[in-house]
Amino acid sequence: MKTPNTKPDRSLVAPTREIVKLERRLFLKQSLSLGALTMLSGCNLTDHDAVQKVLWRMSRWNDGVQAAIFDPNKLAQEYPESAITKPFPFNAFYSEAEAPRVDPATYKLELSGLIREKAPWTLDKLYALPQTSQVTRHICVEGWSAVGKWSGVTFKTFLEQVGADLTAKYVGFKCADDYYTSIDMPTALHPQTLLTFKFADALLPAAYGFPMKLRIPTKLGFKNPKHVMAMFVTNDNPGGYWEDQGYNWFSGS
Ligand SMILES: Nc1nc2c(c(=O)[nH]1)N[C@H]1C(S)=C(S)[C@@H](COP(=O)(O)O)O[C@H]1N2
Numbered sequence: 415m416k417t418p419n420t421k422p423d424r425s426l427v428a429p430t431r432e433i434v435k436l437e438r439r440l441f442l443k444q445s446l447s448l449g450a451l452t453m454l455s456g457c458n459l460t461d462h463d464a465v466q467k468v469l470w471r472m473s474r475w476n477d478g479v480q481a482a483i484f485d486p487n488k489l490a491q492e493y494p495e496s497a498i499t500k501p502f503p504f505n506a507f508y509s510e511a512e513a514p515r516v517d518p519a520t521y522k523l524e525l526s527g528l529i530r531e532k533a534p535w536t537l538d539k540l541y542a543l544p545q546t547s548q549v550t551r552h553i554c555v556e557g558w559s560a561v562g563k564w565s566g567v568t569f570k571t572f573l574e575q576v577g578a579d580l581t582a583k584y585v586g587f588k589c590a591d592d593y594y595t596s597i598d599m600p601t602a603l604h605p606q607t608l609l610t611f612k613f614a615d616a617l618l619p620a621a622y623g624f625p626m627k628l629r630i631p632t633k634l635g636f637k638n639p640k641h642v643m644a645m646f647v648t649n650d651n652p653g654g655y656w657e658d659q660g661y662n663w664f665s666g667s
């Protein structure tokens with residue numbers, strides 16, 4: 415593996431700055447010249463649906479660029495425990511009191527798609543996997559970021575354990591609150607992508623995603639599903655709750 419980035423200052427700000435740059439470039443393309451867009455797309459841009467389709471295709475093109483520049487060995491900044499943000503913010507598409515209450519006794523993680531061992535996983539079985547911890551920064555697209563400590567199993571270890579097809583393109587997630595998202599396989603296999611069960615050394619509270627949150631420090635907050643109930647491996651992009659409403663799908667560094 416390549417030596418991790420030794421310039422902490424840059425890696426601290428790089429992910430967001432990169433995203434902002436990419437998005438800005440995309441925005442310029444979107445807004446600069448509708449005339450040029452018309453020529454590119456060959457469609458009448460007074461038609462709202464046609465415009466949306468062109469913008470959608472550009473965002474998906476942008477996904478490809480971001481995937482191409484993704485460095486599987488580049489690590490997100492890790493922090494000392496003293497840097498942890500207290501209290502850690504809650505975010506979801508509803509208020510904190512409405513966070514789903516998942517029953518640990520009956521919980522079973524469902525697996526489907528391009529996975530050899532599809533038997534569902536109880537929490538006890540998941541907790542028995544080798545556990546590791548990480549103090550990283552969670553960056554929300556809404557304009558806040560916070561440092562937190564999450565613990566769980568390296569997602570790559572879990573995917574290998576269940577015989578997931580690691581050459582497939584995507585891993586999709588379904589959550590207890592109807593949220594859903596998906597990530598690219600290189601990000602799923604990144605050494606800092608963790609299937610986490612604990613926040614701040616205690617079982618994840620409901621607000622932060624009990625019984626599990628997929629923690630991906632190389633991606634924006636909305637690509638980190640909480641309350642994961644089911645996951646599947648596929649070659650068809652499954653999209654996501656915010657992604658399908660126009661947020662850029664890759665949203666990472
Ligand atoms: N199941 C589920 N996961 C989710 C969300 C959600 O609404 N439901 N929101 C996402 C967004 S936008 C953010 S910023 C983080 C917030 O995580 P936190 O509440 O632990 O800070 O969860 C992400 N994962």
Ligand SMILES: [Mo]
Pocket residue numbers: 505553554555556635636
């Ligand atoms: Mo977010």
